[in-house]
């Protein structure tokens with residue numbers, strides 16, 4: 001079943017074209033990651049999905065409904081963590097949750113129990129009666145996340161849910177998202193953390209300047225765009241220029257800050273290359289989604305592209 005189906009979606013703000021014809025389908029039970037540079041149009045697309053932003057052109061259905069005319073119907077079935085947490089600063093944590101609890105069709109006692117469980121889960125229980133304005137940035141983010149889960153939504157939309165979270169809480173959130181995936185929930189997530197996208201998403205969609213430039217599973221994208229292993233060298237080391245010259249022309253060789261990255265198809269070829277040189281890489285690792293992202297969004301300038 002298709003939960004979201006967008007065809008040729010465009011959104012303009014005056015003469016600026018934020019979305020320039022987006023075709024995207026999200027199937028039930030899928031976790032789809034929407035990646036792209038600042039200003040690519042990710043949050044704009046999310047707004048169009050549930051009807052807070054009206055599209056300029058194209059068609060879109062969410063749960064089979066047009067968000068332009070049936071946004072209420074759609075909102076009943078989804079939980080959103082917006083990029084800006086949008087919490088009422090004057091309310092306390094529990095009051096904020098109860099306010100959202102009004103949309104939940106469960107008896108009050110069960111809602112209260114669920115609020116308590118969720119607050120414990122994200123380690124917010126000790127802040128239950130604290131006004132939102134006294135919370136730290138990461139605590140507000142955690143609250144926005146658990147608030148989105150309150151109504152047990154079928155579709156969860158997470159716009160940079162882990163920005164500002166410490167590593168331990170980030171892992172906790174990943175665990176929760178993984179549990180929700182196992183329960184068959186559909187998830188659309190944006191993030192600037194490539195590792196997070198690789199860990200959580202079944203499918204990655206890369207958006208750049210309002211257009212989808214590629215999509216696929218993390219593995220598939222890595223295999224197509226940046227297969228192999230990457231060695232990172234300190235460019236100032238004298239023997240790095242020799243390495244650069246001896247590396248076969250079809251490998252990817254590109255600078256990154258004061259370092260030089262060399263990506264080879266296999267680990268053994270990379271090890272072979274550097275055997276005769278008196279330098280060790282600062283880092284040697286399998287290629288990852290960040291390599292794909294930087295290549296596709298034009299940040300990685302390779303010798304051979």
Ligand SMILES: Nc1ncnc2c1ncn2[C@@H]1O[C@H](COP(=O)(O)OP(=O)(O)OP(=O)(O)O)[C@@H](O)[C@H]1O
Pocket residue numbers: 013016018036037038039040041042043044045083
């Ligand atoms: N209400 C608005 N009025 C005018 N321009 C807007 C409006 N909302 C978004 N834009 C523009 O549309 C473009 C896409 O914005 P959007 O917020 O969707 O980007 P994003 O991919 O979510 O970026 P980020 O990673 O920074 O969150 C940006 O250039 C932004 O300035």
Ligand SMILES: [Mg+2]
Pocket residue numbers: 042043044083159
């Ligand atoms: Mg955004």
